[in-house]
Amino acid sequence: MRIPAFIRLTIRNVRVNTDPGTMLFMLGLPALYLVVLGIMFQGIIPSIDINSSSISYTKFLAPGIVGMQAFTAGNIGGGMLWSDRRWGMFEQLLVGPFRRSEYLLGIMVVSIIFSLGGSAIMIALAISISGSFAFTAVSAGYLILILVAGTIFFSCLFLIISIVVRTMQAYNTITIFLFFTLDFASTAFYPLTSKTPLALRAVSDINPLSYVANVVRDAMVYGVSAQTGYQTLIVLLLMFVFFGISLYLYRNVQTGL
Amino acid sequence: MSSSADPSILVENLVKSYDGRKNAVDGLSFSVDRGEIYGLLGKNGAGKSTTIKVLTTLVPPTSGRVSISGIDVVKKPNLIRKIIGVVQQEEAFDFTTVEQNFKIYGMLWEVPRETVKARTEELIELFNLTEVRRKRVFELSGGQKKRLQVAREFIHDMEVLFLDEPTVGMDPIMRRSVLDFISNKAKNGLTILFTTQILEEADYICRRVGIIDRGKLVAEGSSDELKNRYGASKKLSVRTSRDLSESEISEFNGLMSSIEDVDDFSVGRNEIWAMGKQMNRVMNEVMRKMAAMSIDVEQVNMDTPSLDDVFLDVVKR
Incomplete structure (x- = not known):
């Protein structure tokens, strides 16, 4: 039986990226946040009270960490174009039995696999720490939708960076800056309240990771509402816009110079 | 589709310009027969690598006609990529172990698992990579990397192989061994377009060589013919x-x-x-x-x- 080209590329992407370093970045670091921060901060922040609902900090943090998986997986997936271009495999694959579109699809699929797989592991870890979450068929659907849309959005963001940036130093600087800014200036780790500084609130309000984390939190903890649908739409819209931009740039990536 | 009468590689009046002003390849024409090793020689920037990049569908030609096994490179690039092998001048690796590089490459080319296993063993032995087979690529020396890059290409079957300076960084013994391996593959029907800066190599394995200068073919023939004509x-x-x-x-x-x-x-x-x-x-x-x-x-x-x-x-x- 013939395996379609994009699946072969996906298998390759999984094999290449399942090295200990990448796994530590993708699973070890968020697991550490969840366990260490969740348990330690539990003493400092006993509960999070939003809209007359009170939940433990661990329960609040867990969906944020799950949402972060979309960002991390997008970073790894989109960053593959950077490393393949840098290490010659992009051109090597394009002189093999693959089309450009299949290469791109391979990146998107591996990002989604990593995102959903990592999220499943984080949810299992969160359940073991803070007990079960209230999933329904609709909320599970929202969870999967937002993780897929968020992952594609972040993959496209890192694809654009991979295409535009020329030096390794610039690439590393940008990705580290984005990693810290998007992660810590979002609602992944703490809620926006009246006490949140204005600047932080402003950044958090325009941070796509906040929207992803909020939808995941609604799906896992608070329940789906009109606000959940609205925030999902924003992420979907961003996904389409960034997919269009990255596709345009990707089609014009020159080879053989 | 191809017929046995078609030359394996046909290049007619190939022009490639990157900026629209200066031609990297300027009216180049040559053909390579089936099972022939053809050496494309030229100094740096002469247009050798650009020619290979056009032939391997990486860059489109500005004008001219290029076909491989009778298939037009511009019209059917996807078909071309299924019948060629390419060893680029630049390094190209997955940063896994040496063994995994063979396995992944075999999987990408849809080579049956048993064949990949057998060929991996054979190639690791032939290219003297046994000691480093479980090492990750970034731990290898320059010569070992180049050997891996050349060896890995033989994990899959192909009609035409493009070798762009494949022996750079190899010691003389390994170089000779690789050239003999390549030469044997040609005897079994593989067509090879070979570029090198080490002219002794071309002298050793190429049936014919073409000398390219400023994008044009300035001399072509067997090594002996050229020595007599232009020596x-x-x-x-x-x-x-x-x-x-x-x-x-x-x-x-x-x-x-x-x-x-x-x-x-x-x-x-x-x-x-x-x-x-x-x-x-x-x-x-x-x-x-x-x-x-x-x-x-x-x-x-x-x-x-x-x-x-x-x-x-x-x-x-």
């Missing part, structure tokens, strides 16, 4: 069994000056040397004169030109 001056030296007298030296000076084919010469006490083309004719003249003057010859040397000499001669024109 830089041969050097003749004749050592006499006794010292020559002043009058004899004067006689020989007169003789050498009268022969048109001699570009440069020197007549010493017991040695005459001359440089130029058609040195066989010059040697005959010198021998005749020596016999007439009863001078015995102790030693005669004639240096034949190497492909290096041909290359230098052609690109200097």
Whole structure:
């Protein structure tokens, strides 16, 4: 039986990226946040009270960490174009039995696999720490939708960076800056309240990771509402816009110079 | 589709310009037969790699016609990529172990798992990678990486193989072994387009070579043909069994000056040397004169030109 080209590329992407370093970045670091921060901060922040609902900090943090998986997986997936271009495999694959579109699809699929797989592991870890979450068929659907849309959005963001940036130093600087800014200036780790500084609130309000984390939190903890649908739409819209931009740039990536 | 009458590689009036002004390849034409190893030689920036990049569908030609096994490279690039193998000049690796590189590459090319396993063992042995088979690529030396890059390409079957300076960084023993391996593959029907800066390599394995300069083919033929046609001056030296007298030296000076084919010469006490083309004719003249003057010859040397000499001669024109 013939395996379609994009699946072969996906298998390759999984094999290449399942090295200990990448796994530590993708699973070890968020697991550490969840366990260490969740348990330690539990003493400092006993509960999070939003809209007359009170939940433990661990329960609040867990969906944020799950949402972060979309960002991390997008970073790894989109960053593959950077490393393949840098290490010659992009051109090597394009002189093999693959089309450009299949290469791109391979990146998107591996990002989604990593995102959903990592999220499943984080949810299992969160359940073991803070007990079960209230999933329904609709909320599970929202969870999967937002993780897929968020992952594609972040993959496209890192694809654009991979295409535009020329030096390794610039690439590393940008990705580290984005990693810290998007992660810590979002609602992944703490809620926006009246006490949140204005600047932080402003950044958090325009941070796509906040929207992803909020939808995941609604799906896992608070329940789906009109606000959940609205925030999902924003992420979907961003996904389409960034997919269009990255596709345009990707089609014009020159080879053989 | 291809027929057996088609040349394996056909390049007709290929022009490639990156900026619309200067042509990296400028009206290049050549063809390569099935099972032939064709060497494309040229100095840096001559257009060799650009030609390979057009042939392997990485960059589109500006004009001209290029086909592989009768399939048009521009019209059917996806079909072309299924029948070619490419070893690029630049490094190209997945940063896994040596063994995994073979396995992943085999999987990408849909080679049956058992075949991948068998070929991996064979190639690791042949390319002397046994000791590093479980090492990750970034731990390898430059030569080991290049060996892996060349070896990995033979994990899958192909009709035409493009080798862009494949032996860079290899030691002479390994280089010879790789060239012999490549040569055997050609004997089994594989067509190979080979570029190198080491002209001895082209001399060793290529049936024909094309010399490319500023994007144009400036010479083509077998190595021997090119040496005869373009070979830089041969050097003749004749050592006499006794010292020559002043009058004899004067006689020989007169003789050498009268022969048109001699570009440069020197007549010493017991040695005459001359440089130029058609040195066989010059040697005959010198021998005749020596016999007439009863001078015995102790030693005669004639240096034949190497492909290096041909290359230098052609690109200097």
